[in-house]
Amino acid sequence: MPKLNVTRFQIEGPALVEPPVHGDERGWFCETWNRADWLDAGLPDVDWVQDNQAFSAAPATTRGLHFQAPPHAQAKLIRVLRGRIFDAIVDLRVGSPTYGKAMHVELSGKSPAAFFVPVGFAHGYQTLATDTMVTYKVSAHYAPASEGGLLWSGIGPNIPWPMPEGVVMSGRDFTWPTLGDLQSPFRYGDT
Template sequence: MPIISVDKFAIPGPARLQLKRAGDERGWFSETWNAKDWLEAGLSEEKWVQDNHAFSAERGTTRGLHFQAPPHAQAKLIQVIRGRIFDAIVDLRTGSPTFGQSVCLELSSDAPQAFYVPVGFAHGYQTLAPDTLVYYKVTDYYAPQTEGGLLWNGKAVGVDWPMKQDVTLSKRDHDWPDLDTLASPFQYLA
């Protein structure tokens, strides 16, 4: 890709990848994913099967927190093509020493980065700029019958979103359960 560095977090599994960007008078070029570099960086082997784009016109658009349950659970590799987002994940792996804890970070098209989210996490983001375009790879196909979610601003979730009011949100994202009432479909494998 090539990966310059991999930032790990207190929760094992997720990682922020700093990517190389080469530029000249024409602009810049960056590899967004390369299997060899991925494995050399010590990241778990994944089979990416689908790529997605999500466009959000308004600042404050909040998507999530979403997941797909087994047998169609998805790992994700998220990048921002245009704009800036506050990205959040919550550990839903029952039995995990970090169950219910979150990792939050900002991703921007100004910095060549990617955020790796393994299976077992609810994922969501909030746009911090208008006309934001997010690109992500996933390890299983979209399976609507396995969709699940976690209430984005639930008290038990504890994510400190930059915008708490006047957000653009889908109806289904209003209706997901909070963490303390969610029956998680994920198990922690030590």
């Protein structure tokens, strides 16, 4: 019996990972990370090196779309502890049959589901509730010189952001290039 429920998508690599939840009169419990279960589910062997946590007070807070270029490229495993997010990615692997394609999932603190984002994708999210808390694992430490991004609204209608008006975001996130202007550092098959 598989211990993790894994949903895969038309874009190769990303996955929604749902651990089993054990509940009783006290509430519920689950293992949010177990390497053996991860590998048994056919997910890639990732060396997670850092855990991050982000708090956003207002709905429509938008973070991203971010990536780190090789050799500091990051895979991510995103989970919501409180609140709700619209989590989006864009395939930046040059030569990929889905290069430039976007996809999204919704994550909530009411579920321990996590979104696996492999190396080679720009990633961002928008909060859908007040006081949202997001946690995520990364496979490489933060390297400012390798930091890159894609303009959150710069890939056309591929990402249907739920709250495109009144977006709250960092000033630098308004300055990233559009997909058409981006020189992607990722190559399909290298990740």
